[in-house]
Amino acid sequence: MEITSTTLSNMFAQIAEAMAREKDRLCELDGVIGDADHGIAMELGFSAAAKAVQALDLASAEPTLVFNTAAKSFLNAVGASSGPLYATAFMRAGATVKGKPVLDDGDFAQAFIAMARGIQERGKAEIGEKTMIDAWLPAADACEAALSTGRTLSECLAAALTAAEVGAEATKAMLASKGRASRLGDRVLGHMDPGAASAVVVIAAMQKALA
Secondary structure, eight states: OOBOHHHHHHHHHHHHHHHHHHHHHHHHHHHHHSOSOHHHHHHHHHHHHHHHHHTSOTTTOOHHHHHHHHHHHHHHHOOSTHHHHHHHHHHHHHHHTTTOSSBOHHHHHHHHHHHHHHHHHHHTOOTTSSSTHHHHHHHHHHHHHHHHTTOOHHHHHHHHHHHHHHHHHHGGGOOOOSTGGGGGGGGGTTOOOHHHHHHHHHHHHHHHHHO
16 A cells, blocks of 8 residues: 555554543553553653644655654653653654655555564563563564565554554563562562553554554
8 A cells, every 4th residue: 555644644643542542541551550641641642743743744744754753742742761662663663764755565564663673672671571562572573474475564564463462461471570560579460561552552553544
């Protein structure tokens, strides 16, 4: 499919809408192992990103500018831990598609993979540490595997979403080794990581917008 800056703007709008719907659930999850504000932060960040992107001249703006604008506005809206992580993700996506006025399936899939790698490098997290990486990294790997077998973007993102859901579910059985949750020991067992849960929301909205 042909992905323009307008397509990306619609995608950010859909993510923002999904975060508004899921805000309370994410705050509830965060209340168990954090300070109960993850849903608020994610809604603020994606709402700011969607508005800033919408304000661009989308007819002339290249996808790189859309991603960079989303990165800057997300970071300005969310100073907390998820701010720099998602800002890095969108900056990496922008760098991956630099100079391309329109993206094809493979371009966006590569941008998606770059997002996950950017989050991992910025957060210095590994699989099994009960963070958003437990959803994002399997999603990127699944997307990459689907892409390598010639799947469409919709199929790549569907595979990514399934992997993210499995990864997020797996965080219930993990102890946390990063952030505030790491001080709670066994009390975090049985609870899904809010960052992994919100990653699933992001990926599901992307898949829906680009299907």
